[in-house]
Amino acid sequence: MGKAKEWMMEMQEQAGDRHLAKLLGISYDDLMELEWQISTDESNEGLVYCYIVEFSDDSPSKILSKIDRLDDDNKVFLAPWEMEAEYDYINDQFDAITESRNTYKTFLSEIDQLLNLSQLQNEGDELKKILNRQIFIGLIGCMETFLSDVFLKLVFDNKMYFRSFVKNHPEFKIRKFELREVFDQLEQLELNVKKVILDTIFHNLPSVRSMYIATFEIDFPSIGTMQKHVLKRHDLVHRNGKTKDGCELIIEDSNLTKLIEDLKNFIKPIAKELEIEV
Structure with a gap:
């Protein structure tokens, strides 16, 4: 893979992370200190009902406390249209x-x-x-x-x-x-x-x-x-x-x-x- 392509992929990944940080109401730097994974709740036909962002229990509590939509299981549920919105690249x-x-x-x-x-x-x-x-x-x-x-x-x-x-x-x-x-x-x-x-x-x-x-x-x-x-x-x-x-x-x-x-x-x-x- 060429350097230019690697750079573009890195920029696209970073743009996605910044988009997620905005949805969570925290800064990009805050998000980088957290450990998380994203999964989907979807039908057998592949229709996505929602995206689930789950944070590790080891994540800093002072940052997790800033996320208003965080539930007791350290999860945030996001509508498909939120995650799939075009990034302001x-x-x-x-x-x-x-x-x-x-x-x-x-x-x-x-x-x-x-x-x-x-x-x-x-x-x-x-x-x-x-x-x-x-x-x-x-x-x-x-x-x-x-x-x-x-x-x-x-x-x-x-x-x-x-x-x-x-x-x-x-x-x-x-x-x-x-x-x-x-x-x-x-x-x-x-x-x-x-x-x-x-x-x-x-x-x-x-x-x-x-x-x-x-x-x-x-x-x-x-x-x-x-x-x-x-x-x-x-x-x-x-x-x-x-x-x-x-x-x-x-x-x-x-x-x-x-x-x-x-x-x-x-x-x-x-x-x-x-x-x-x-």
Whole structure:
């Protein structure tokens, strides 16, 4: 299964969990602390009468107490139309990103954790080679997450940035509509902006650099060094760890150390420019 497909499945599963949390009247984080299983009460012909969400007795009682519909057996009964309603996929993704506020601190913490993970296997071990490849990919993912989360948050926290994004992004320059449609377009504008940002590939650094400069009017660091790392990540993900010439890429601990150093040197100036806590 490809990485993109795995990511889509993960996002769909998360959207389902967020939908369930809303039905229960608790936060997504609360739901993640609970242990539960879902079953159905249905006819022999497969007609679903209701969905039954049953929580483990080991689940935190302080969270269970927040669920108004919970019965004495730690069960919640949900009508089919409740569970089968379409998820607000774009807004659920947006909520997932904007719930976290310590973006730069999270970035530093995640790359430190990945570095610690690399110490689990000894140099020369076959598993070490596989592990370091995955850590390298994960470190580039940390950069993507930082760039996407910060961009999304700032655009929706600041009306000036929001206006600047819509004014300058190529997607909105090519859209045409009649004047009589202006109010319908305004109603959909926030949703369309969310979708454009969420659909952006944030390891496409030339595009991301242009977006950051046009929207925030900041000095964006040179992307040359990081672009080389991104291309190596491309080989690891899409060519099974081989270059175009068929040579195998070996990721040593020194490569990870260098990548982390370059990541910090790349991200910190952006955080400073945007006055994010560093």
